Amino acid sequence: MPRRAAVAFILLTVLLDVVAMGLIIPVLPAMVVQFMAGDTPAAAAIYGIFGIAWAAMQFLFSPLAGALSDRFGRRPVVLISNFGLGLSYVLMALAPNLVWLFVGRIIAGITASSISAATAYIADVVTPEKRASSFGLIGVAFGLGFVLGPALGGVLGAVDLRLPFWTAAGLSFANAVYGLFVLPESLTPERRQSFLWRRANPVGSLILLRCHPELSGLSMVHFLYTLAHNVFPSVFVLYAVYRYGWEERTTGLVIAAYGLASILVQGFLVKPFVARFGERMAIMTGLCCAVLGFVMYGAASSGAMLWIAIPVMALCGLYGPASQGLMSHRVSPSEQGQLQGALSSIMGITGMVGPGVFTLTFAHFISPERSDSAYTPGAPFLVAAGLVVIAGILAWRVTRPATLDAAISPATPPLNT
DSSP: OOHHHHHHHHHHHHHHHHHHHHHTTTTHHHHHHHHTTTOHHHHHHHHHHHHHHHHHHHHHHHHHHHHHHHHHOHHHHHHHHHHHHHHHHHHHHHOSSHHHHHHHHHHHHHHOOHHHHHHHHHHHHSOGGGHHHHHHHHHHHHHHHHHHHHHHHHHHHHHOTTHHHHHHHHHHHHHHHHHHHTOOOOSOGGGOOOOOHHHHSHHHHHHHHHHSHHHHHHHHHHHHHHHHHTHHHHHHHHHHHHHHOOOHHHHHHHHHHHHHHHHHHHHHTHHHHHHHHHHHHHHHHHHHHHHHHHHHHHHOOSHHHHHHHHHHHHGGGGHHHHHHHHHHTTSOGGGHHHHHHHHHHHHHHHHHHHHHHHHHHHHHHHOTTSOTTTOOTTHHHHHHHHHHHHHHHHHHHHTSHHHHHTTSOTTSOOOOO
């Protein structure tokens, strides 16, 4: 199958997956608040536990999915993931209490592995020099999904909090049926590798990053950056409702606006920017914009100020495709799934740490016991900005051409400077 058609197929799969995930973003925190009888600080802590549990499942099962995709191909992993996600959304739609809601979230965490398999799929079908721009297209699919999903979820949630879950379930099942009949396999049999548990467990998958010294520093930058971005799924909806009095519809539209801005950055800016300035400058520019954006979010005393921060924050989208492109062409074709599993494990670790850090920070700084001087609703975003500052300092060091070139073989594509 032509590469362009294969990429289009997998991007549609990612889009449907992300729309389904985005649908429940505006309403899941609201359901937790509802089950907690409107106690926002307590709901923030409980919602943090939900986030930790989801990330723990990602940490445990993403490496397994990556290793299985290297052995059996990307297609079956994507299909199983989508069927599983559909079942999880049905369970959450029917949840009569927090326990059922929690179990549904656990299942979603276990089965939400199609994104890492999709990223490996892209690496299978495009040449190394085009991977950064192709990963940017995945970012476009993400952005479009987060435009459509949260906006629709906010509208549907205003009708009934459970309606977005049913819609997400329908999309996930439709995605699975689409993949079953249309999505081709990208990993040919001769490029597959045997399944080994030492590569399929979280610790084993992370060893891949240690086996390639040039990836160690980049993976630490990825860890800090991803940890910082956990502030959005952890507290943004609670923050916006608490500080600005927004309803689900408004928060959904704001998330959608950010998604639209991300589409513009990753769809139209990443490719020419990387071609003109290289991966390193794209990484540094994205990190700098992330710091500024987080500070603006945390300091926004009104909803109008937060809207101004959206285009600045969207420019951090330069970081992801450039970073993944830099890492992906430093491993072999048979290790792409393992690499994406390792990166998903890092996301799982940050997902276990981040919700606790940010929800507890939020709850602490809005507690009725806080003095006026200590009352800082935007504190979680300021903490995120600090994490990205550290990531930027490290990235500046580890992406120097001399640092990377000293760690790679002459056959490895050089850093685009």
